[in-house]
Amino acid sequence: MKRLTLANRLSLRIMMVLIVMSAIIMAVVYYLTRDSMAREAESRYDGVVLHANEKIRGVLSDVYVAAINNIYDIECDLNNPDKLEAHLERMVSQNMYMSSCRLIFEPDFYPERGHNYEIYAWRDSSGVVKGKQMNEKHPDYLVHSWYKAAFQNNEGDWTPPYFDRAASQQLTTTYATHVRDARGNKVGVLGADVSLNWLRLRHQRVDAENHERYEKGFKEQSYSFIIDHDGTYLIHPEENRVLKRKFQDIAAQSPDTLDDAVGRKMMAGESGMTHINNDGTKSWIFYSFVKYADWTVVVIVPDAIIYHNGNVLAMWILAVLFAGVVLINFLCHRFLVSNLRPLSRFVTAANQVAQGNFDMKLPAVKSREIDALRTAFGEMRVSLTGYIDELKETTASKVAMEQELKIASDIQQRMLPKQYPPYPERTDIDIYGEVVTAKEVGGDLFDFFIRDEKLFFSIGDVAGKGVPASLVMAVTRSMFRSASMINTSPKLIVESINRSVCQSNDSFMFVTLFMGVIDLATGKFLYANAGHEPPVLVGSHTRFLRTDNNIPLGLRPEWEYTEQETVIMPGTTLFLYTDGFTEAETVDLKQYGRDRMFKEAIRLAAKRLDSRTFVKDIRMTERQFVNFIPQKDDISLLAIKYRGNVDPKLYYRSILFNNDVQEVPVLTVFIDGICDDMKFYDLDRSGVHLAIEEAVVNAMEYAYPEGTRGHVYLDVTAYDDEIHFVLRDRGERFDPTKMPEVDVDKYVRERSVGGLGIHLIRHYMDDVSYVYIDGQNVLTMIKKLNKNTDQDGSNNQKG
Structure with a gap:
């Protein structure tokens, strides 16, 4: 059997490798392209729910802020009820999403105005803001659950959506907050209403735009809706579901259990996406929980829409790849046959040069291309020697330049304030x-x-x-x-x-x-x-x-x-x-x-x-x-x-530290300044230094988990007879005052580890207390100030 030439063997092997690699590449490209395009489509619809989420939160936030910002003005004018209606009209006129607002007072708060007193401002169909006092014969609001809840709550909150039959005749949600008199007593409720009609129209518009841009020709199309915290539909293409049906009830009618799980997640306030069977159509459901409103925005998209562009693009790419593989195989075979014959004579000499034997004589060849390669190798032998020498010099110069730049950077930083x-x-x-x-x-x-x-x-x-x-x-x-x-x-x-x-x-x-x-x-x-x-x-x-x-x-x-x-x-x-x-x-x-x-x-x-x-x-x-x-x-x-x-009656200083004990010298300078201002004697100065540094260092080392950056705050306020050192951090909750007293009379080896720091703080401070508030550890250390008079008549303060 005649042995194959090198060119033929290489051509055969390259062809086999190309076939195997092409098959793998085609499969990978197909799935990656399909998946990538699907991810793009998922991102688009995920963006729809996220944008709706942000829009809802923005609208509710605007109305919430408007109510909070105006409650002070309303409370200031409680003695002049004629001005209250103007406040409500201004709130409605300045907030485009606030459909109406009302002030409801407890019975007989304004006896001259009637037993039940409520004023109301709204925007009519022409956009004009109007206000009025509600008639005494309107339904008794005092027995409504929403009023009772709003009046009893310590904080304002949004009511669940409801159909406002008494006023706007639209689906509405209300932010209700307290109205207090000058003594801080609750005397009524301020309610700011937001009609959800704009939200329904927005969802219809967004769905229509998606159908027009991305879903033409599809039998099944995407649609969006909004549900309340208990699953009740607030917005839905089928109007008969709004405020009448719940998502979990609809999901329970299908054999697919995934939609039931999704419903539980939405009720729990979670956001995400998953694959479900929606009325027999495989679909993706995207949902995003709207914080503060306790709503969930949902978009359901059929699989055919998600994967359509990916499937089309993947097929085109596969076709181009296949044609490319065929062409590459043909060209490689022709190239190898015509160019690899003279190469074998050059291999040995080239290997010697590659190993650093630059004196190796290269063989003569007849091929013009290989001869050019031979000439290039010859020139390379000469240039490599010089290049190696130049590389050594360049490396040394670069190291020197980097060192000089580092010195220049240090000099520049010293020029800037750093203390x-x-x-x-x-x-x-x-x-x-x-x-x-x-x-x-x-x-x-x-x-x-x-x-x-x-x-x-x-x-x-x-x-x-x-x-x-x-x-x-x-x-x-x-x-x-x-x-x-x-x-x-x-x-x-x-x-x-x-x-x-x-x-x-x-x-x-x-x-x-x-x-x-x-x-x-x-x-x-x-x-x-x-x-x-x-x-x-x-x-x-x-x-x-x-x-x-x-x-x-x-x-x-x-x-x-x-x-x-x-x-x-x-x-x-x-x-x-x-x-x-x-x-x-x-x-x-x-x-x-x-x-x-x-x-x-x-x-x-x-x-x-x-x-x-x-x-x-x-x-x-x-x-x-x-x-x-x-x-x-x-x-x-x-x-x-x-x-x-x-204020000369109040002395105040504050400083912030990173949780790094390297900053203790800065603390020392800070405490020295306070001791100088307070004119502490040496003994009291040492005690204050020891107590404060012990408290700050403990907070630096133990408040935050190892490797986590944080801050420690120290506020110092002096009054006529005492000075307060307040240490704050946002680390793990810890009350040092609960540490048991340390028996300092025992030998060191007989005492348990820990507790000596709080012992020193208790010893040198007159009072130590701890609270955990607003996510912060707050340790307050109080030092009594005794005023004495020196012989020269100057006042000294001694702890």
């Missing part, structure tokens, strides 16, 4: 900032210092990244310090920096900068903006600070910058940032944005956080939004909380 709190002895200002560079070194900067009871601060962003930007950043920071030592006007300071940057700006880089001066005694705030992002004033009225449109630094030396003025109220936090924060992007290039940042600032304003906690929390919202991926631009954040002059 927090920066002024532990002051109670009128609280500052915290941080910089995250996109490369080893960056172009963001911020700085601050206090001179003549005025806080000078700035934040800037150099156009660009890396070493050039870091150099401009260092120069700008130095110029800020120099100019601020001479001038107090932000306008003059910024113009001085601009002229200096323009003179040395050979690389044509520019800098955006915001610079301000706060008079710590009065809160007067002067500032100038050079093309930087507008800061946010976070407080009772959170807003963007109004800034003039000035050009960045380094462009025109003669530019005259404007100076603006405002007053910062005590308790307000000035939040400054660079554009790297608002332009942080997800993997699909969706930006964090100013609007999202502003909404988070409003949310955090209600918590009245210190500056460090505020920066950490708002930074975490950005990190979670981008899924913690590294960013391409530098990010700088600076928060300045202006507290103003503290």
